[in-house]
Amino acid sequence: MRPNFAVSACRGGFSFVIAQRWFILRVYASLKAMNITPFDEIIEQNDQTAARHEHLEKLRELVGNPYPNKFGRSRLSGDEDTITRLLGHPPIAEVDAEMAAILASLGEGERPPAEKKDELNERLKALGNVRIAGRMAVPPRVMGKAAFVHLSDGISRLQIYVRKQDAVAISNDTGEPIDEEGKAWEVFGYLDHGDFIGVEGYLFITNTGELSVHVEKLQFLAKAMLPMPDKMHGIADPEIRQRQRYADLIASSLQIEHDGLTTREVFERRAKIISSIRHFLEDHGYIEVETPMLTPKATGAAAKPFVTHHNALDIELYARIAPELYLKRLVVGGFEKVYELNRNFRNEGISYKHNPEFTMLEFYCAYMDVNGMMDFCEELMRQSVLKATGGLKVTYEGNEVDFGIFRRVGMRQSVIEELERILPESARFDSAWLTDITRVRQLVAFVLRYGDKGKPVSIDQAISIWEDADFTTSFDKGIEDGTLSHEQVFDSFLVHAFEILIEPNLIQPTFIIDFPKSISPLSKASPENPQIAERFELFINGMEVANGFSELNDPKEQYDRFADQMKARESGDEEAMVLDEDYIRALSYGMPPAAGIGIGIDRLTMLLTNKHSIRDVILFPHMRPERKGTSTDETIASEEK
């Protein structure tokens, strides 16, 4: 993009322009040599920015420093008068209930009766002046010698009315009114959509019944050098929405109409979810801790880590994939109820439900088991949903999700029931097949094909899939080279079949319980069945939202489980867990029986804000870096010839 000379060119004669242009090109060349992006290349230069630049210079002449340091807002509404406060708590409410009722009805689009309006306006004027500040939320509507414009505080907007003969401008150098006829009107003429101004004036109701401020003093506060997002459409390009979240947030405060929550409301709701969770946990005796984000071992979950290097120690460090093992060390140390609500990092794919860094709540409670944890989790989710949305039912992608009821279903049981339902008559399912390697192979093939074809399939289709279902699977290699026991094959099939057949259909909150032990290396086995882990995952709308279990606290058994994981790692499973010797040492001091859970805050927020993409509930999601323009080098080279 070429630098824009139009603005500077209008200030001098022809030779001055040539000299200045030459000078600017030299400055550009030296900045480029140091790999510094020139200012004019950071924002695109066009007629819109040129106009705003001219306006900025005019304002500098009129009021002095165009970036003053403060603006004191009045306190008529009881606290500092933000626009939202003034609209929500009109100062007249304390003195006159009837007038307050009329004011409140204006919000519904009603007009006050003519005689009441005059009386109300007298009352409002008698309250004295308010001082408010905000961003100009619309381009000013100018009518010769008077104008209307709305100011926004990011949440609400309040209209101001500027009349040429009534307004005076404030000097930004002295802070005092400029005693000069028509100065404020001239200043107003150089204001653009998006600029920040502060005004002082009295409240009144317009003919069309809108509470407004009749401006007596006008102070310029800051310039918007870039044009504002489209007032009707906001920002349509999802890339710009995510890269320039600030612009997206401005758009959500400026847009006239919108469906669903605005971006700002999404993040306000996210904040509510998080604060309600913190309050709930603290009310129940939990203490918040912070454990290392940079760790010498990436363990505690099955995932690939980000690697970095510490220069002074000259060691590799990993961004943590889970705080789990640190939190349990704290349980060993006597923190009976402990939680951490912070970021985890996983070096894996990006999708609508995965971001490389994501926010996870993990907490642990001594003397509790998996069943107590499910009860507590239900309670925590319910109060959080209630605080964030005001009810227990939310609509997510057309489905009504009811947080009033959480089902509990065994993983094995759910898969058996589904297989009984979908397998053809000619192959009536028998649960003994789940421990027959030949049958499991056929079932794997069937489920894979079934999953590919999507649901539902007819009986005929099921029969033909079943009859064809005899080919090698990814398990065969594991069996042949001895890295997979038959038991592991059965478990893997169960999990796989669950993911394909059951998981996508779990719309209502459902705890899936009874996980195979072999895929739960940190979890205690069930006292009734040593092959089953005391573990659950919570699914809502086909998405895993939480994962909890009775924590394994036998150091020798934990060591053996880690050892199994390390063997799996040896044979190529990059995500198998890494042995943490210090954790084994910690457990050896003795850890009380305990239950723990991890809850994905981003996914919970998606559910409670009806957002399909995780990137819509993360303020600054990860994206590829922007490509820099490369044209200026050639421009300079050709200009200098």
Place this chain on the structure above:
RNA sequence: GGUCCGAUAGCUCAGUCGGUAGAGCAAAUGGCUUUUAACCAUUGGGUCCCAGGUUCGAGUCCUGGUCGGAUCACCA
């Protein structure tokens, strides 16, 4: 990584069969002292994502690429 879709004025988008690049908003200028998607008049504004190809002629067709979105695989 696979598949599908998209990229045109500052913004939101049209652009027919391959034949002179369009609208609304925004901007600039003028008018208008209670408007509210203010209104009226006038004006300026384009590397049609990039590179090749086909053609007398490409925003449009073909090939390759960049960026983005959706989806699948992996994962929480």
